[in-house]
Amino acid sequence: MNIHEYQGKDILKSYGVRIQEGIVVDTPAQAVEAARELTAKTGTGWHVIKAQIHAGGRGKGGGVKLAKNLDEVREKSKQILGMQLITHQTGPEGKKVNKVLIAEDVYGPGVSEPKEYYLSILLDRGRACNVIMASTEGGMDIEEVAEHTPEKIIKEWIDPRVGLQGFQARKVAFALGLSGDAFKEMVKFINALYKAYVESDASMFEINPVLKTSDNRILAVDAKVNLDDNAMFRHADFVPLRDVTEEDPLEVEASANDLNYVKLDGNVGCMVNGAGLAMATMDIIKLSGGEPANFLDVGGGANAKTVEAGFRIILKDPNVKAILINIFGGIVRCDRVATGVVEAYKAIGDIPVPIIVRLQGTNAVEGAKIIDESGLKVFSAISLKDAATRVTEVLA
Amino acid sequence: MAVLVNKDSKIIVQGFTGSEGSFHAQQMKEYGTNVVGGVTPGKGGSTHLERPVFNTVADAVSTTGADVSIIFVPPAFAADAIMEAADAGIKVIICITEGIPTKDMIVAKEYIQGKNCRLIGPNCPGVMTAEECKVGIMPGFIFKKGKIGIVSKSGTLTYEAVDQLTKAGLGQTTAIGIGGDPIIGTTTKEAVELLMNDPETEGIVMIGEIGGGMEAEAAHWVKADGNRKPVVGFIAGQTAPKGRRMGHAGAIIGGADDTAAAKMAIMEACGIHVVHSPADIGETMLKALGLK
Numbered sequence: 001m002n003i004h005e006y007q008g009k010d011i012l013k014s015y016g017v018r019i020q021e022g023i024v025v026d027t028p029a030q031a032v033e034a035a036r037e038l039t040a041k042t043g044t045g046w047h048v049i050k051a052q053i054h055a056g057g058r059g060k061g062g063g064v065k066l067a068k069n070l071d072e073v074r075e076k077s078k079q080i081l082g083m084q085l086i087t088h089q090t091g092p093e094g095k096k097v098n099k100v101l102i103a104e105d106v107y108g109p110g111v112s113e114p115k116e117y118y119l120s121i122l123l124d125r126g127r128a129c130n131v132i133m134a135s136t137e138g139g140m141d142i143e144e145v146a147e148h149t150p151e152k153i154i155k156e157w158i159d160p161r162v163g164l165q166g167f168q169a170r171k172v173a174f175a176l177g178l179s180g181d182a183f184k185e186m187v188k189f190i191n192a193l194y195k196a197y198v199e200s201d202a203s204m205f206e207i208n209p210v211l212k213t214s215d216n217r218i219l220a221v222d223a224k225v226n227l228d229d230n231a232m233f234r235h236a237d238f239v240p241l242r243d244v245t246e247e248d249p250l251e252v253e254a255s256a257n258d259l260n261y262v263k264l265d266g267n268v269g270c271m272v273n274g275a276g277l278a279m280a281t282m283d284i285i286k287l288s289g290g291e292p293a294n295f296l297d298v299g300g301g302a303n304a305k306t307v308e309a310g311f312r313i314i315l316k317d318p319n320v321k322a323i324l325i326n327i328f329g330g331i332v333r334c335d336r337v338a339t340g341v342v343e344a345y346k347a348i349g350d351i352p353v354p355i356i357v358r359l360q361g362t363n364a365v366e367g368a369k370i371i372d373e374s375g376l377k378v379f380s381a382i383s384l385k386d387a388a389t390r391v392t393e394v395l396a
Numbered sequence: 397m398a399v400l401v402n403k404d405s406k407i408i409v410q411g412f413t414g415s416e417g418s419f420h421a422q423q424m425k426e427y428g429t430n431v432v433g434g435v436t437p438g439k440g441g442s443t444h445l446e447r448p449v450f451n452t453v454a455d456a457v458s459t460t461g462a463d464v465s466i467i468f469v470p471p472a473f474a475a476d477a478i479m480e481a482a483d484a485g486i487k488v489i490i491c492i493t494e495g496i497p498t499k500d501m502i503v504a505k506e507y508i509q510g511k512n513c514r515l516i517g518p519n520c521p522g523v524m525t526a527e528e529c530k531v532g533i534m535p536g537f538i539f540k541k542g543k544i545g546i547v548s549k550s551g552t553l554t555y556e557a558v559d560q561l562t563k564a565g566l567g568q569t570t571a572i573g574i575g576g577d578p579i580i581g582t583t584t585k586e587a588v589e590l591l592m593n594d595p596e597t598e599g600i601v602m603i604g605e606i607g608g609g610m611e612a613e614a615a616h617w618v619k620a621d622g623n624r625k626p627v628v629g630f631i632a633g634q635t636a637p638k639g640r641r642m643g644h645a646g647a648i649i650g651g652a653d654d655t656a657a658a659k660m661a662i663m664e665a666c667g668i669h670v671v672h673s674p675a676d677i678g679e680t681m682l683k684a685l686g687l688k
Contacts, residue, residue: 123498125608125646128505128579143651160506201499230645231497233472260643264635275576275643276550276605279632280674283656286635287673295636297643328552328559330535331423361535361555384556384675 001227003241004052006101008205008225015196017189018219020211022103024052031077032070034102044104049076052099054246056224057087063097066105073102098245106221110214116221117176118142119190120206121197124157130197132156132164132190134172138209164194178212185218186210193220200238201231250313257309259298266291268391269314269323271307273298273332281326284384288391293320300332307337308344315351322394324387325357334359334367342374354379354394358387398525398570398597399545399590400488400516401464405529408456408486409434410477411468413444416492420468420533421445427530432460453484466522466531467491475500478515478581482508489581490531491518498645501579508581515581519644521551521573532573534558542567544681545591547584547614548603549576549644553632553674557601560678566685569597576605576644585614592618592625599626599681602668605647606633607654612662619666626684628677629668631656 006024013019021042023034035047051063058064063085067073077100086094107114116138124131134154137145145152154175156168166187173186189210197205206224213219227238244252254261260275264282268290272278275297282292294314298306307325314320327337341357358381359367371380379394381387401407407424411417412434422445425431433448433456440451450456453465465486469477474493481489489508496518508515516523522532526539538555540562548554554573561568572587574580584604591597604611611631618627634656636642638649649655664670669684671677682688 123502123578125578126613128502130502160502198499201497203498228498230471230495231499234497262637262640262642264637266635272552274550274552275647276548276553276603276632277556277674279605279636279642279647280550280553280556280630282636283632283634284673284675292635295640295642328555330538330552330555331533360559361538384673388673388675 001229001242002054003225005223006052007241008223009220011200011225012196012220012223016192017196018217020103020106020219020221022101024099024101026099028074028078031100031102032074035070035073038102038104042104046105047073048103048105049080050101050103051080051085051097052101053085053095053097055087055089055095057089061085061087106211106213106219108214112214112216114214115212116209118208119210121194122204127157129160130158132172134176136176182212182216185216189218201228201235202226203228250316254313259296259310261313262295264292264294266293267319267321269293269320270326271296271298271310272326273328277326277328281324284388285324285391288388290391290395293317304340304343307340308347311344311348320353322353322391323355324391326387327359329361329363333362335363335370338367338370342370342376345376356381356387356390399594400523400570401525401529401531403528405464406430406432406460406462407464407466407531408432408462409466412436412449413439414468417468424530427536429530432462453480453486457484464488464531467493469493471495474518475504478504479507482511482513486513488514490516490522492520492522492533494519498578505579516572517575517580519577520575521554523570523572525570526568538562540567543569543598544601545569545594545597546571546601547587548573549605550603550632553603556674557603557677564678564682566681569594576646578646584610585617588614588618592621599685601677602627602629604631604659605644606636606656607646607648609653611659615663615666615668618668623667627668628681628684629663629670630674630677631659
């Protein structure tokens with residue numbers, strides 16, 4: 001589960017990770033109030049207004065602005081709140097900004113130059129352990145750094161038996177070229193960050209940038225936090241952090257029906273049992289001359305209720321010109337699925353697009369017979385090849 | 397001989413008396429699998445499905461001599477169940493459970509290192525040696541004893557491949573469902589290696605997904621090993637978008653190496669017969685074996 005910057009920073013702070021302080025607000029009036037409060041608390045003169053959407057690239061898209069006085073705080077929050085923010089990760093339609101974070105300005109002058117760094121923690125799948133990645137190229141897109149100057153990325157793998165050790169945190173801080181107070185601060189920062197990562201069951205922390213301030217403090221200016229969905233059962237306090245306005249409305253509806261659905265841009269909808277076969281079905285649609293409109297895994301319990309919910313969600317997508325149902329019956333019996341399809345079809349009424357139902361496995365022939373004798377505008381297929389040919393035919 | 401499990405394997409079921417455990421234990425028995433008992437903490441001493449129930453895996457092993465365990469324990473307790481099986485001396489641990497937190501699996505995988513056992517899964521359909529032994533949830537009737545081994549991250553897509561191989565007259569030795577999670581016990585390469593060294597297996601089907609580097613690792617090994625047997629490969633998710641999790645916890649494109657296209661290119665370069673449509677698995681294997 002992805003969460004917002006302000007939510008991620010709250011988690012970090014609760015584990016003693018120093019952050020750029022801020023207050024999240026919904027209106028320009030609240031923004032001014034928040035700015036006053038921050039000045040009283042931190043002494044900051046200027047403020048940064050940051051759009052709270054999950055997508056990256058907010059600054060370039062005009063979603064992060066510096067305000068030098070309270071009038072500017074009001075004016076710039078007004079510009080950002082409610083805007084349709086377009087970044088390289090939002091797609092061309094952009095994302096509506098509902099909240100802004102009013103943050104202290106941490107780049108002020110002092111005894112040394114401020115400098116930005118990059119720090120992340122994630123799973124190394126190959127080694128089955130966590131890895132800390134760090135770079136002196138703070139503020140840059142890490143994938144670009146990895147491509148052009150891979151030598152500038154420092155990696156430290158964490159032994160699951162003992163966790164992060166002191167020498168490892170020191171190694172990273174030295175490799176970033178730090179010394180004196182800034183070095184000590186960075187070691188503390190890394191230790192607290194790793195503790196936060198493990199104890200919150202995170203899947204990814206990306207702190208970009210980590211800032212060394214002009215008075216040699218180390219703090220998180222941004223926080224991209226992804227939490228392990230499978231561990232939510234032991235983090236009841238994280239459940240409300242989900243922001244459904246960040247998700248596609250159809251995906252929200254699907255998850256409420258226990259369907260695993262991902263909206264895509266194509267013209268052929270699909271409904272499949274099993275994640276691997278669902279992906280493979282999308283691939284077959286493409287090879288048959290269509291484009292998949294979605295990923296949809298109905299899981300092991302493909303019955304009239306789940307099929308009907310699936311139909312309703314797929315049909316809400318106006319791009320869909322045909323639907324391919326692909327079920328391999330193992331434990332699930334194909335004749336039951338076929339009855340489910342017919343019942344769901346009748347419950348919905350007239351479905352305006354052709355439907356191809358491919359049933360294979362347990363009672364496949366009986367299933368196909370139920371479909372063929374239903375009198376509905378539904379084509380049956382048994383082999384994957386037949387199904388692919390049918391898709392090509394209905395799109396022609 | 398096939399691999400991992402056969403007619404002599406003695407199987408216990410962890411999570412035996414739960415609904416999933418009961419249903420599939422019954423199915424496994426009906427297939428002829430030698431289920432010798434089960435474990436449900438607190439229910440030791442009772443009988444379930446005409447088999448003894450034990451409180452601990454250690455009790456079950458000492459009484460029955462079990463060497464294989466299948467786990468149907470809920471996600472919150474499944475990593476613990478894996479470690480208990482390893483500690484009790486189980487040789488092949490097959491974990492079906494989907495939804496185990498990654499943090500728990502990091503610990504469990506580390507714990508079993510150096511112990512004399514192999515973990516298959518989690519989040520997998522299990523292991524099936526055709527017409528001998530079913531330790532998992534695969535539908536038995538689609539299998540036919542034969543000469544092709546299967547390694548797959550996915551459940552129903554495995555059944556698809558099995559079905560095509562049966563219809564092509566080739567049949568199967570052992571199908572290994574390795575699982576769709578980011579951390580799994582046995583990698584694609586390790587499973588392919590088992591089948592490559594199995595005298596009864598004449599060809600291998602390798603089914604992968606977007607995400608991670610396991611298929612590339614397996615492909616490089618197949619080539620370094622001298623392409624001793626034909627391998628037919630498929631990667632699901634050629635049309636999957638970047639950064640979205642496609643059902644399985646591990647099926648997500650992070651970097652460029654995670655894509656289906658990148659994996660297929662490496663597999664092709666390593667001499668694997670790559671199919672772009674999963675409908676072509678059976679026929680391609682026939683051609684690769686020179687039978688068509």
